[in-house]
Amino acid sequence: MFKKLFGKEDKNVSIVSPLNGKVVALDDVPDPVFSQRMMGDGLAVDPTDGKVVSPVDGEIVQVFPTNHAVGIKTDNGLEVLVHIGLETVSMEGEGFEGHVKQGDKVKTGDPLVTFDKDLVAEKAKAVITPVVITNYDDAVSSFEAHYTEDATAGETAIATVTVK
16 A cells, blocks of 8 residues: 555565676576576576575575575565576485575575585586576566676675566
8 A cells, every 4th residue: 555655666676696606697507497598587606605695585485305496585576596506406405504494584695505515516417506587477577687707695786677
């Protein structure tokens, strides 16, 4: 009711890097599920360490039992998936420690998962971490990526999204 009286809600969402590292295009992810945008559109981070934080304010809607991926829904309906590494589900949770559960409310920069980067590099296909908007077609009217060589987890804006 107040939004109708005092103006419309903010439709812009800033997605910050969930990891320290280099921000790259999804085209650079060596996995067709992500590079061909089968899960949605976004970008990826090639991490320098194993600390993953929330890229947005929202609610945890999914934490995979292996802690290799976390889904977050923002208040204005954007669904953001952080998928740590490629083919990491086969590690069955080894080297991953989750810090959130489904239903938790998170703020940008809150810890989500820590993982052993070296172990992932050894046992999985890659450590590169896609950050994907899984409801892109339904929710996004514009998406602007911000690529950088040295993103800081919880601080560096890596994308600006306008929600439909």
